[in-house]
Amino acid sequence: MIIRPHAEQAYAHELSALQAADTHPKPQGWLLSPWAVATYILGGEVEGQVIEPKYFGQRRLIEVAIATLATDRALLLLGVPGTAKTWVSEHLAAAISGGSTLLVQGTAGIAEDALRYGWNYARLLAEGPSENAMVPSPVMAGMNAGKIVRVEELTRIPAEVQDTLITLLSEKTMPVPELNTEIQAQQGFNIIATANDRDKGVNELSSALRRRFNTVVLPLPQSLEEEVNIVQNRVVALGNTLRLPESAAPLAEIRRLVTIFRELRNGKTEDGKAKLKSPSATLSTAEAISVVHQGQSLAVHFGNGAMNAQDLAAGLQGAILKDPTNDLGVWQEYLEQVVRKREGWQDLYRACKDLTD
Ligand SMILES: Nc1ncnc2c1ncn2[C@@H]1O[C@H](COP(=O)(O)OP(=O)(O)O)[C@@H](O)[C@H]1O
Ligand SMILES: [Mg+2]
Incomplete structure (x- = not known):
């Protein structure tokens, strides 16, 4: 094969x-x-x-x-x-x-x-x-x-x-x-x-x-929904070849990941209210696909079968912290300013904090 x-x-x-x-x-x-x-x-x-x-x-x-x-x-x-x-x-x-x-x-x-x-x-x-x-x-x-x-x-x-x-x-x-x-x-x-x-x-x-x-x-995807759709589609296709079930990458987690990538890439929150610093890494759609793919694999082999905040956090760190001196500050600021305050994201905040502390 x-x-x-x-x-x-x-x-x-x-x-x-x-x-x-x-x-x-x-x-x-x-x-x-x-x-x-x-x-x-x-x-x-x-x-x-x-x-x-x-x-x-x-x-x-x-x-x-x-x-x-x-x-x-x-x-x-x-x-x-x-x-x-x-x-x-x-x-x-x-x-x-x-x-x-x-x-x-x-x-x-x-x-x-x-x-x-x-x-x-x-x-x-x-x-x-x-x-x-x-x-x-x-x-x-x-x-x-x-x-x-x-x-x-x-x-x-x-x-x-x-x-x-x-x-x-x-x-x-x-x-x-x-x-x-x-x-x-x-x-x-x-x-x-x-x-x-x-x-x-x-x-x-x-x-x-x-x-x-x-x-x-070829442009970056214009809207959040468009990008979520691309990531989900590619993840399902990749999962099929590696026998990872579709349910291992829940849409809600894909949406959180793509939101984070877009916000850091664009230097502002999706609602446009807060300005953010961007990390050195190019947080592309392709990178989002591999982070979800990795989370999926973690969840299936070592987790509860469906990607959750812990699985997502592990991949996020790897993708975002490419230049340790600069990116760690950017990421911590984003965690405090955005992730901590966002409704329903406390599990992700904790999971990321556990990894950086
Ligand atoms: N608009 C899009 N439509 C479909 N797939 C996309 C899109 N944007 C990114 N991808 C996915 O991203 C992955 C990496 O793309 P790639 O062609 O290697 O990027 P590039 O050559 O532009 O750096 C591919 O698996 C591709 O399916
Ligand atoms: Mg290329």
Whole structure:
């Protein structure tokens, strides 16, 4: 049993139902029409098969993202950490190309090879430069196969390496000077890049490269209810794979957690009455999902089966106290100013105090 199946494996049944029902026009090289891709991401129903929503948020954003990929421009998903950039890009690739595994993880140490090609040195020495001796990057493989390639954390890649993508995106070719030839991309090839706009040590995108991308900004959830809904949905899905019952993560506890995250993130209480200090950690939706998930696991294995204030408190501390010198003060102030005074939250106040004292 695989720990984490790829999107195209986990949702194979949805993708084939959509493919069977799809009568809308498909761009060359796409497995599904833009309409079917949008239905796959946002949810719906085709011929009795329920399509689960993967992304919760504005429909228009997803439509713009999909429409971009059907043109000759690449797609850049931008946003603060935990806004589902990676998640959306995986599902887009799965729906459009049938696979999400052509992936380059952007890091500061990445070399051009990772975006172009490398060499199998044993072969290179034995046979000299030949197509056989080449080790194609995921980008090259995607050009050859006419598939979507994902580049994660584009702005962590040094600027001069990023610029490798310029020719590739404007000419849709990759020169191979060693073999005196070039690779021409097949229809269906495109790039989805993701980047955090609140990352330390980022490399700005050069304006030449930025022009090759259409940017779609994925926002943080607007309302408390929306965010609670996202967290609950993802927790249920994660719980299913780990056999944690849905009842282990009661909605009331999820709502408390999301409220705390939002208040600390926004620097004010939900009713807008009190100003608060924010901790250094990015308290994202994704982080909320893992805190609930952890609480659920604590409750099932060591508690009474349903996440309560104690289980929640343990996860909260871990998520919020990332920089011990600064965050502890912020957190204690929040506990005293908000949690202690809020009706029905005394159990949580005690549980958190027991951990910090
Ligand atoms: N609006 C949303 N809709 C659905 N899932 C979301 C949303 N926001 C966050 N998530 C969840 O958060 C988790 C982490 O998202 P991820 O794609 O890794 O974030 P990013 O790449 O933006 O840092 C995913 O499991 C995803 O399901
Ligand atoms: Mg990401």
